[in-house]
Amino acid sequence: MFSYAWLILALPLLGFIGLSWFGNKISKKQAGYAGCATVGLSFLVTLVVLSELLALEPEKRLGHVETLYQWVSSGSFKLDLAILIDPLSVFMFLIVTGVGFLIHVYSIEYMKGDPEYSRFFAYMNLFIFSMLLLVAAADFFFLIVGWALVGLASYLLIGFWKEKTSAVLAARKAFVMNVIGDVGMVIAALMIFQNFGSLSYMDVFSAAPDQFRSNDDTMVMITLLLLVGAFAKSAQIPLHTWLPDAMEGPTPVSALIHAATMVTAGVYLIARCHVLYELAPITMYLIAGVGALTAVFAGTMGMVQYDIKRVIAYSTMSQLGYMFLAVGIGVFSFGMFHLMTHAFFKALLFLSAGSVIHGLNGEQDIRKMGGLRFAMPLTHITFLVGAICLAGVPLTSGFFSKEAIIMSSFHAEMGNIVFWAMGVLTAGMTGFYIFRVYFYTFMGKSRNPEAHPHESPKIMAGPLLILAFFALVMGFSAHWVDQFLGPVFGVAAHHYEDSMLEAIVVLAGLGGILIAGIVYMTSKDKLEFAKQALAPVYDVLFNKYYIDEIYDFLIVKPVRAIGAFFEQKVEKEGIDYVVDQVGSQVRGISQGISFLQSGKIRTYALNMVVGMVAILLFVVFL
Amino acid sequence: MFEITYEVVVFILGITAVLAAFGVILCASPIYCALYLIGNMVCFALLFLLFHAEFIAAAQIIIYAGAVMILFLFIIALLGGAKEIAEPSVQRSSAFAFVILLFGELLLAAGVEPTRPITGDLAPDVINAIGSAKAVGIELFSRHLIAFELASILLLIATVGIICLAKYSYLPARKPSK
Amino acid sequence: MGNQFVLIISASIFCIGTVGFLIRRNPLIMLMSVELMLNSVNFLLIGYSSILQTLDGQIFALIILTVAAAEVVVGLAIILTIFRTRHDLNVDHINVLKG
Numbered sequence: 001m002f003s004y005a006w007l008i009l010a011l012p013l014l015g016f017i018g019l020s021w022f023g024n025k026i027s028k029k030q031a032g033y034a035g036c037a038t039v040g041l042s043f044l045v046t047l048v049v050l051s052e053l054l055a056l057e058p059e060k061r062l063g064h065v066e067t068l069y070q071w072v073s074s075g076s077f078k079l080d081l082a083i084l085i086d087p088l089s090v091f092m093f094l095i096v097t098g099v100g101f102l103i104h105v106y107s108i109e110y111m112k113g114d115p116e117y118s119r120f121f122a123y124m125n126l127f128i129f130s131m132l133l134l135v136a137a138a139d140f141f142f143l144i145v146g147w148a149l150v151g152l153a154s155y156l157l158i159g160f161w162k163e164k165t166s167a168v169l170a171a172r173k174a175f176v177m178n179v180i181g182d183v184g185m186v187i188a189a190l191m192i193f194q195n196f197g198s199l200s201y202m203d204v205f206s207a208a209p210d211q212f213r214s215n216d217d218t219m220v221m222i223t224l225l226l227l228v229g230a231f232a233k234s235a236q237i238p239l240h241t242w243l244p245d246a247m248e249g250p251t252p253v254s255a256l257i258h259a260a261t262m263v264t265a266g267v268y269l270i271a272r273c274h275v276l277y278e279l280a281p282i283t284m285y286l287i288a289g290v291g292a293l294t295a296v297f298a299g300t301m302g303m304v305q306y307d308i309k310r311v312i313a314y315s316t317m318s319q320l321g322y323m324f325l326a327v328g329i330g331v332f333s334f335g336m337f338h339l340m341t342h343a344f345f346k347a348l349l350f351l352s353a354g355s356v357i358h359g360l361n362g363e364q365d366i367r368k369m370g371g372l373r374f375a376m377p378l379t380h381i382t383f384l385v386g387a388i389c390l391a392g393v394p395l396t397s398g399f400f401s402k403e404a405i406i407m408s409s410f411h412a413e414m415g416n417i418v419f420w421a422m423g424v425l426t427a428g429m430t431g432f433y434i435f436r437v438y439f440y441t442f443m444g445k446s447r448n449p450e451a452h453p454h455e456s457p458k459i460m461a462g463p464l465l466i467l468a469f470f471a472l473v474m475g476f477s478a479h480w481v482d483q484f485l486g487p488v489f490g491v492a493a494h495h496y497e498d499s500m501l502e503a504i505v506v507l508a509g510l511g512g513i514l515i516a517g518i519v520y521m522t523s524k525d526k527l528e529f530a531k532q533a534l535a536p537v538y539d540v541l542f543n544k545y546y547i548d549e550i551y552d553f554l555i556v557k558p559v560r561a562i563g564a565f566f567e568q569k570v571e572k573e574g575i576d577y578v579v580d581q582v583g584s585q586v587r588g589i590s591q592g593i594s595f596l597q598s599g600k601i602r603t604y605a606l607n608m609v610v611g612m613v614a615i616l617l618f619v620v621f622l
Numbered sequence: 623m624f625e626i627t628y629e630v631v632v633f634i635l636g637i638t639a640v641l642a643a644f645g646v647i648l649c650a651s652p653i654y655c656a657l658y659l660i661g662n663m664v665c666f667a668l669l670f671l672l673f674h675a676e677f678i679a680a681a682q683i684i685i686y687a688g689a690v691m692i693l694f695l696f697i698i699a700l701l702g703g704a705k706e707i708a709e710p711s712v713q714r715s716s717a718f719a720f721v722i723l724l725f726g727e728l729l730l731a732a733g734v735e736p737t738r739p740i741t742g743d744l745a746p747d748v749i750n751a752i753g754s755a756k757a758v759g760i761e762l763f764s765r766h767l768i769a770f771e772l773a774s775i776l777l778l779i780a781t782v783g784i785i786c787l788a789k790y791s792y793l794p795a796r797k798p799s800k
Numbered sequence: 801m802g803n804q805f806v807l808i809i810s811a812s813i814f815c816i817g818t819v820g821f822l823i824r825r826n827p828l829i830m831l832m833s834v835e836l837m838l839n840s841v842n843f844l845l846i847g848y849s850s851i852l853q854t855l856d857g858q859i860f861a862l863i864i865l866t867v868a869a870a871e872v873v874v875g876l877a878i879i880l881t882i883f884r885t886r887h888d889l890n891v892d893h894i895n896v897l898k899g
């Protein structure tokens with residue numbers, strides 16, 4: 001009954017193909033509008049699907065598999081070209097196409113000066129298509145196809161400014177990290193096929209509870225391998241290093257891929273495979289632990305960065321940590337809810353930051369900004385909205401979703417005080433770092449007298465305002481989201497009421513904001529002593545805990561050293577010598593008999609025939 | 623009255639194939655050579671039909687007589703089918719001599735009675751019951767799967783080779799040295 | 801019509817192909833002669849597959865068909881490349897590999 005849902009996927013794909021074939025034949029304007037139109041139409045189709053889904057009974061909304069045709073049927077192995085329509089996938093469709101559409105519209109203006117305008121929109125459409133394929137897949141095969149395509153699109157978009165070396169390097173880093181995850185996913189899929197004889201979600205999820213006991217070795221292995229993919233895509237420790245570097249791409253890309261959609265794929269994967277994860281509580285604890293750790297860890301790094309986009313990138317990692325914490329302690333719908341609110345306010349923050357960067361002609365260092373509240377009033381408001389949502393100021397969307405997760409981390413079955421404390425700590429840091437950026441950027445006086453900031457044009461303001469609206473009010477849809485997603489996860493998550501804990505969380509967030517205010521509004525010299533005292537900590541944080549250096553020291557350097565040794569001793573003095581000797585000896589001998597080589601094919605053929613005659617003679621007569 | 627039996631048809635087709643093969647190597651103009659080769663292949667395809675290898679016969683017609691020979695004709699059209707004048711040479715006479723020797727040996731080898739009895743269990747009626755294409759398919763995808771996969775790799779390599787040959791232009795080679 | 805007939809026809813065409821390869825100087829016709837040789841082998845395999853009542857010969861012939869197709873395409877591409885650089889189709893003039 002949802003066969004038209006294929007349009008959701010087909011439209012962006014059409015946009016990608018069309019723009020890549022005819023992109024240079026049409027004007028910039030047409031290319032931009034075409035790119036937006038496909039995603040916009042896809043969003044409209046999603047709305048139709050949603051309305052039809054809502055008309056059904058809650059329990060009948062599950063498991064609508066729309067098969068286009070049977071692709072492979074070989075023995076017991078069957079592979080259909082099919083998509084799965086259920087509340088979870090439609091929920092993700094809404095976020096991907098909705099936020100994606102707004103970001104596309106924003107890009108029309110943002111990328112105006114770029115000569116390769118249509119290539120940008122082609123890639124963006126490819127990304128939307130891949131992401132939709134990832135969430136729409138009805139089996140692990142197409143999940144992995146979408147997964148890999150998303151990685152590819154991310155690679156292409158991070159490295160979009162291909163003349164910039166740092167962008168190309170960042171793109172490569174992101175791709176390699178993602179491929180590490182892909183390998184885990186592929187092995188997991190093979191194990192699933194080995195154990196269940198099918199790759200389809202329906203078959204696997206219905207068979208899993210009967211076939212495996214809780215914490216069965218195979219199940220833990222499968223879930224861990226899937227988790228490698230999820231961690232790589234969602235930039236969780238230890239596969240997180242690519243995300244901050246990915247900020248080399250154009251800002252709309254950061255907003256779309258590295259905030260709203262792609263990085264949430266890991267959370268989606270765990271939510272989608274919740275049946276498997278519920279059978280492996282060990283893995284769940286690991287997820288929650290890594291999530292909480294990443295939340296704290298990324299928060300601390302975010303506090304000291306000076307690149308406006310990097311701060312937001314670290315906050316993305318930190319918020320993703322919250323989502324992993326949520327799905328790790330089994331409150332899947334809270335994780336998805338935070339995913340949605342985060343998509344809105346983080347896209348908003350990125351686009352506002354993009355607007356600042358655009359207004360300052362490419363400046364990204366917050367130390368060179370300041371006083372922008374007068375020059376860019378609209379951006380100021382939208383950034384502030386994004387910041388209060390991120391910091392979890394009461395009654396904004398971030399407050400509802402974050403509070404739900406932190407509450408559950410204490411009260412839920414799998415929650416404990418450590419997770420809760422880490423959540424609260426992160427909440428405090430979140431308030432601090434985002435308002436630090438805010439104060440640096442919009443308050444005070446301009447630090448760079450040569451800058452002439454200007455407000456961004458209307459076409460960029462529109463998406464900002466819409467996102468700001470949703471970021472503010474979507475928090476009130478918590479109950480609705482819970483009910484909508486409830487059937488997918490079996491039970492609706494329980495909201496825990498505990499006014500004491502709630503107050504602590506709110507105070508932590510507000511306290512962070514307050515400290516940021518005090519630190520950055522007071523004059524510099526008074527803080528000098530504090531800076532001195534905190535310098536070592538600051539260095540560690542600013543250098544991102546030296547993770548890149550540690551990887552370099554532990555993996556790259558030893559491999560290089562071993563390589564150098566082998567090159568000198570084994571390669572040059574061992575193998576090469578033997579090879580050279582063989583070569584020179586053969587050369588010497590062949591120079592002696594080279595007169596046999598006439599260079600004429602027919603002579604060679606005749607020699608072959610003579611040989612054939614001789615051999616046959618032997619065979620027939622002897 | 624001369625009766626057209628299975629044997630007679632096979633015999634006539636075999637002789638025609640041999641005559642067409644002579645045509646291929648004796649015609650001066652490449653275009654006639656190609657046409658004779660098509661004739662030869664069609665004769666073979668018909669013989670394959672008579673040997674209950676319907677699938678291979680169809681493949682022979684489509685791939686060989688169809689695709690491959692069309693390619694040949696295109697290339698001939700592109701390069702021009704210059705006639706070739708035969709001139710006696712040492713190469714020529716020694717070629718004849720050795721090939722006649724080879725043929726004699728092959729005939730002698732053909733005279734040896736087969737040592738291996740008929741062992742297969744796929745008599746023509748068995749194959750007809752499942753259908754030639756299906757029988758070949760089952761065989762190909764079960765017992766000969768690796769050969770099949772290797773053939774696919776071979777085709778891939780050929781494709782890559784062609785692309786490389788077609789893509790890069792080469793500098794003029796050394797002048798022919800007589 | 802026994803196996804002798806198959807063997808003789810196959811051997812004749814194989815030898816004809818060999819002669820063609822050895823006496824012609826046009827690379828296109830040489831390639832066609834190679835096709836003749838391959839075809840004669842195919843014929844032998846299929847004839848014997850029918851006589852021995854197995855399908856192995858047919859599978860073998862199918863693989864040879866693939867090889868022949870690949871060989872022709874690569875061969876023709878090489879001939880074309882050579883022609884593009886030398887404008888000459890006589891194999892005796894192509895002796896850059898002379899030792």
